[in-house]
Amino acid sequence: MTLYAYWRSTTSYRVRAALNLKGLTYETLPVDLVAGDQHSPDYAALNPGLGVPTLVLDDGTVLTQSLAILDYLDAVAAPRLLPDDPVARAKVMAAAHAVALDIHPVNNLRVLQHLRSIHGASEAETVAWMHHWMDAGFTTVEAIVSDSTPFAFSDAPDLADVCITAQLYNAHRWGLDMTAYPKLTRIEAACLALPAIAAAHPDHQPDAKVTI
Amino acid sequence: MTLYAYWRSTTSYRVRAALNLKGLTYETLPVDLVAGDQHSPDYAALNPGLGVPTLVLDDGTVLTQSLAILDYLDAVAAPRLLPDDPVARAKVMAAAHAVALDIHPVNNLRVLQHLRSIHGASEAETVAWMHHWMDAGFTTVEAIVSDSTPFAFSDAPDLADVCITAQLYNAHRWGLDMTAYPKLTRIEAACLALPAIAAAHPDHQPDAKVTI
Structure with a gap:
């Protein structure tokens, strides 16, 4: 998996924490929000919301919005971050x-x-x-x-x-x-x-x- | 169930739509956000975030945050608003x-x-x-x-x-x-x-x- 992220972004931090807790391996590709990298045509094509993080799965599936990514990760890998009840x-x-x-x-x-x-x-x-x-x-x-x-x-x-x-x-x-x-x-x-x-x-x- | 809501609140509207789609019956108790009703001690005790909606279940359980309420409703009543995959x-x-x-x-x-x-x-x-x-x-x-x-x-x-x-x-x-x-x-x-x-x-x- 590839995680497009910015070091100081708290939404990126959330997703990194979940990936690490679940023992999932991923490559980090930095997106410099202060320099405006999120507005580049290549990144905008990947994430029309122009935000971070973006998680690209090994089959090329692109996931955006940190809470949606966290929901996906919780569905596919333990330990779960949300209870069942x-x-x-x-x-x-x-x-x-x-x-x-x-x-x-x-x-x-x-x-x-x-x-x-x-x-x-x-x-x-x-x-x-x-x-x-x-x-x-x-x-x-x-x-x-x-x-x-x-x-x-x-x-x-x-x-x-x-x-x-x-x-x-x-x-x-x-x-x-x-x-x-x-x-x-x-x-x-x-x-x-x-x-x-x-x-x-x-x-x-x-x-x-x-x-x- | 009792839904504390404000008519123009879009988060209240989301939860009403889900309750209605699922055929669940509920009583609406208006909270006038413009008048500041959400700051009353009784409401603040119910919802420390001072927002709407708040859903109170029949057993007295208090749920807050519209997306969390929607997640709960999706877990307990069909039709589901999120796919399984x-x-x-x-x-x-x-x-x-x-x-x-x-x-x-x-x-x-x-x-x-x-x-x-x-x-x-x-x-x-x-x-x-x-x-x-x-x-x-x-x-x-x-x-x-x-x-x-x-x-x-x-x-x-x-x-x-x-x-x-x-x-x-x-x-x-x-x-x-x-x-x-x-x-x-x-x-x-x-x-x-x-x-x-x-x-x-x-x-x-x-x-x-x-x-x-």
């Missing part, structure tokens, strides 16, 4: 989506670029925008994850853990104070103690840079 | 997510309110913001849905159809020119020809108002 599954998914829908899309690079170019947001205002949506989403997730397990809902990482850990990388990058979110900090520590997730961290990717 | 399922999901993640969260009421209050966006700028993200997302979806079936990918409605039809309601509400998206217009027509989806339309809800 429909209610338990929906609960894990709701926590994952409080990050993947309520935080990430609003703080996506292209939204920040639009905020700056159209609405004249300064760097400080852009960071405040990101903090605002992370604080709102993290407050929700902190309220719904377990307080008695190392991971979000159990003794093993699930879809919520993967989404939370990737988003916390972004939170640290932009200097968010995590004091109010001890459960999320605990979850991140449990995840990063796993070699599979640690290896998926942005800093360990082939396109990682010391500074932007 | 993992690749086909991921393809439908990717089209649904190009709406549910790339458009809706960025155009959510609370984001628009923040854009106005913090960044001083005018009414015209707010509408331009919404149009921008709808055009980007609709261009993606138009490129990936089928051009040979009435619905997005087949002869029956799926998760992509439900998300697309709900978002098109919002597009019309804000005057988006749909000329460039003939497939999406075809999908909306096919969906609204089904009594189950037509009954889920915002205008047919108990809290619908003639004007804001």
Whole structure:
């Protein structure tokens, strides 16, 4: 499999973590979002949404949208990141989506670029925008994850853990104070103690840079 | 079951459509997002994310996040809105997510309110913001849905159809020119020809108002 990804993209991080947890091997092809590589005709033909990640299966099948890729991976390889029980599954998914829908899309690079170019947001205002949506989403997730397990809902990482850990990388990058979110900090520590997730961290990717 | 919903919320519309397609009966309890009902202590205790919809099952189980609710409904009641084949399922999901993640969260009421209050966006700028993200997302979806079936990918409605039809309601509400998206217009027509989806339309809800 080939994963088109950008080191700092939290959606790429999610998918790398799942691939590694499931022991699947893949080649990483970097897409430099800051340089605008996602707009190249070749990449746009592969992924009309002009985002990352894109996963190309060995038979050439092209999968896009990180949560759809994660759903595919969960269908074909163990360990599963979602429980079988429909209610338990929906609960894990709701926590994952409080990050993947309520935080990430609003703080996506292209939204920040639009905020700056159209609405004249300064760097400080852009960071405040990101903090605002992370604080709102993290407050929700902190309220719904377990307080008695190392991971979000159990003794093993699930879809919520993967989404939370990737988003916390972004939170640290932009200097968010995590004091109010001890459960999320605990979850991140449990995840990063796993070699599979640690290896998926942005800093360990082939396109990682010391500074932007 | 009890559905806490707001008539104009496209995430509420998605869940109503699925409930109706599956023939499930439910009571609707309106949550007036414009009046701020989602911030009431009782509702916040039910849904810490302060959003709609919330589905309360007959045993009192509380489910939040529309896509998680839809996943639950698909697990417990036919007809399914996602195929069984993992690749086909991921393809439908990717089209649904190009709406549910790339458009809706960025155009959510609370984001628009923040854009106005913090960044001083005018009414015209707010509408331009919404149009921008709808055009980007609709261009993606138009490129990936089928051009040979009435619905997005087949002869029956799926998760992509439900998300697309709900978002098109919002597009019309804000005057988006749909000329460039003939497939999406075809999908909306096919969906609204089904009594189950037509009954889920915002205008047919108990809290619908003639004007804001």
